[in-house]
Amino acid sequence: MVREQVAEFSVEYVQALDEEGTLDDEQAPDVDDEDLLELYRLMRLARRTDERAVALQRRGESGTYAPGIGQEAAQVGSAFALARDDWMVPSFRESAAYLTRGAPVHRLLWYAMGMEEGAEVADRNMPPSIPVGSQALHAAGLGWGQAIRRDETATLTYFGDGATSQGDVYEAMNVSGVLDAHTVFFCQNNQWAISVPRERQSRAETLAQKAISAGIEGIQVDGNDVLGVLGVARDALESARNGNPVLVEALTYRQSMHTTSDDPRVYRSEDDEGDWDARDPIVRFERYLRDEGVLDDDRAAEIADDIEALLSDEIDRARGGREEVEPAEMFDHVFAETPPELRRQKEAFEREESEEGETGPASAEDGLRGEREAGGAEIPESVEKQRDGTADEQRDEDDEVDDRG
């Protein structure tokens, strides 16, 4: 009998800026003062956006919102590493990453206000994934496409610690490895999946090691250290561009509630939440910037004022958009070309809307019947072609239904 070790693995942990705000030059990414200030501004903007979004929800102006307070370094640092042509595939907590990618605040607020307008894809950002973890496969597909085309671009997807329990996330890493996909899997381990702590999610010592079973590289980074995250994300993206996908586990902490409908006091104590002065990503980075002389009181105040002005404009804009929501638009983007039955449903809906309040039988679905009697609605040419002439049969069927009346 033979028994010997055939494989051995380890997982590295990276930190550039420690809790005191001291920088380890070996781990520090190459950034100039302008970038440093931009990273700082983005983190502050993200924090204030979250705070304002939560306040809007509390006032009943918007719906459920998932703040990323405490996770700004993980999101801003990683999204900052992306090039314009790279793809980002986020989940529902990635406001800070969207802002870093240049998404306007009012879009994020529209989404929170329950408007599809907020999810419009722009600049190679996917809309937020609401199902946990399933988006990792889209990132694998995008990254595979980039590999097939031999593009210089890469794809980065975000998910939480809870998501690593989903089969989809494992499948995504595994196929990416086999297909040399240009994909970076960025796990924000914020220690909680709603009420379930990280240790109850997996017995694995690190989440980064989940990469090992897929045969790709896994690495841990201090997720509250924006410079460490930026460096690790840049390296991971570089590796992915060469067909070597990477899983990054960013160790961070969700400082506030899971979403505005959640009450963390039910499942974690203030002791668990600890002292955030030392661990807060913004406090730490600010200390460093001040020590380095990149930031002083005046500059900090100026940045804060600009952010407040921007947010008040953007919130006005979000409110303005909300006033103009057209319910009938729900029919417009289901297909590139609206099929006849759906168009009939839309017309019936509009008629019903315009007759709202009026009583009597002259209402929406009645109109629908009238249309059927007239021989059905016109069918767009392309649909008719696709259907190979069956559109006429459809009309006959509709008439038949009506004849019985």
Place this chain on the structure above:
Amino acid sequence: MANEIRLVEAIRQALDEEMARDESVIVYGEDVGVNGGVFRATKDLIEEYPEQVYDTPLAEAAILGLGVGLAGAGFRPVPEIQFASFAYQGFHQLVQHASRMRSRTRGTLGVPMTVRMPYGGGIRALELHSESYEAGFAHVPGLKTVVPANPADAKGLLTAAIRDPDPVIVLEPTSRYRASRESVPEGEHVVPLGEAEVVSEGEEVTVVAWGAMVAETIEAVEDADADAEVIDLRTVSPMDSEAILASVRKTGRCVVVHEAPRTGGLAAEIVARINDDALYYLESPVERVTGYDVPFPMFAREAAYRPDADRIRRGIERVLSA
């Protein structure tokens, strides 16, 4: 004896009583333990039944697949899927395993699993938290699907589901969880699966609804100038056709209401059954008042999507004037 409680509390009461009665009943899922479920349907149960209530990792395929295995080990699994829209992450376990285990094993192995899932709109939830795809479950042979509309039925149907030897999906209408306090029998209360309830009797038109749409229908009937008979289907599969047919034979007119999209929705199935067995009693075509064939809109547009009392009332008026 009866107490006045909300639907969500009735669910909790059924779980509590069934776990006390039968220690093979295992309640588990995402956040159901310490957190008591995101809707608090399992509040404090983990303290009362530490051996029967478990938080699981975030994995629906695991949650539903575990149920098949737990059943094999002699348990009665009662998993919660946090929102019905995430049942798809484990749909294959329901379709490929849970629903057909009895049939594949020629009756030797059953899966007495009860899957609870909140469904439906009306609570300004996030995107993908409001779907009602009961027709999808009803389409799977070997699955039973119930949709309680009020607290008493929530308790009674869930109790029956847990005791049922086959897999049952319980769709809990989120908009009714805390809508009202109603009288619910204390102690054992079983509402048999597969039996509709005539909520109010009438002679002129039959209105069939289930889940959240029952309350809207009752409101519509109060406003409508018609003597309507309201049927709460309660179990959408297997469906109590007899209750619908008997009523339609009496009234000659029928409106079916559902929140789910129109195409392929259960209203179509009901119309087909009426065609099969009561066509010549009809005095007008059966009317459908349903959601539209669009993805359930985010909440800024959800009120426009969901049938409400007004739309249902107009549906009733239409069949009456046809």
